[in-house]
Amino acid sequence: MSWTGFVFVFTAFFATHSVPLRPNIKSGLAALIGARGFSLAYSVLSLGMLTLLIWSAGRAPHVELWPPMPWHRHAVHLGMLGTCLILALSVGRPNPLSFGGARNAVFDPAHPGIVRIFRHPVLAGLALWAGLHLLPNGDLAHVLLFSILAGFAIAGRALIDRRKRREMGDARWIELKSVISKAPFISKPRSWMSLALRIMAGIVAFAALLFLHPFVIGVPVV
Template sequence: MLLFILGLIIFFGAHFFSALARGPRGAMISKIGEGPYKGLYSLISLAGFVLIIFGWRGADASVLYSTPLWMRHVTYLLVLVAFILLAAAYLPAGKIANAVKHPMLAGVKVWAFAHLLVNGEVRSVMLFGAFLAFAVIDRIAVKRREAPVRAAGPVMNDVIAIAVGGVAYVAVALYLHRYIAGIALF
């Protein structure tokens, strides 16, 4: 359990520092440069992520709550929406990205919430709860910074985001989830 918790602290500590400690972050970038800062941030995040993965098996799997079987279908639908939002975040802006303003954070929130609906063991609540809390807090921080929103592009950008998100969702749901999370969905 210690590795798992340490991984969460390191991973989200790096993310919270980057998102919320704008003054110290800026000072560090000024001191070492943007490229080295991004490299350091990536290495720390990766170290935390690796610790989360290795600590997962030893983390507390006691069940806090269980949900009805049909809730899986709600989760599947929400995760599809999350994949589309994540695709919209990294493709040219369309109406989806413009409507939600920060599709990556919205996608993470939807993904984490969906997983909390069906994963009631302690380690899952800690993991997905941490992702949800981070995305909510980061969204509030971004809103306070008044970051500019990209102008909406043509509707074709949304069609592409839906297609890319849908294909990624199908790949994860039918094949990759068993390797990512150790659980085959179908």
């Protein structure tokens, strides 16, 4: 694949990922296929575009910036386990301050759970995933890929903060942030069973990534 093809795929990736940040487009699609349908369709599209983007980076002209080291792989394994746990503890949970929250009306800022640690846990997971993958992928295409994705995730926090603050109003947004910041950094879960199941789901997701990586991405990780 040429650099032109790589740039084209990158552009298509960002174009599709701008949909949630455009309320008019998002609301129109949600009205057409329903909120659940939109979430499912967008999740499938996002995963497909990310896979295509990674595939294209692996086929772009190879320009090595630094060689892979044996410890890189171990660092990625440990960090990806943490990433999977962050996502498992946050996906499908109430979080009115970020995107993707479920049942936001029942969110209790005095018991925010992982939102106390990461206001935008999905973006934190994406930034961590991208940053970790810079280590063993020291060629120019992958450095561009993972650096831009990490920057996209970090910058996305400010964009979502501004949109949520505008939607909720200054007073409500500031109040929520204030109450959340006063909650214990790590608190007793409301349900130990739910916590255990989510942790188990994160570990299973990590194992699945290890198994599927060579088939989906084409690179073995163990």
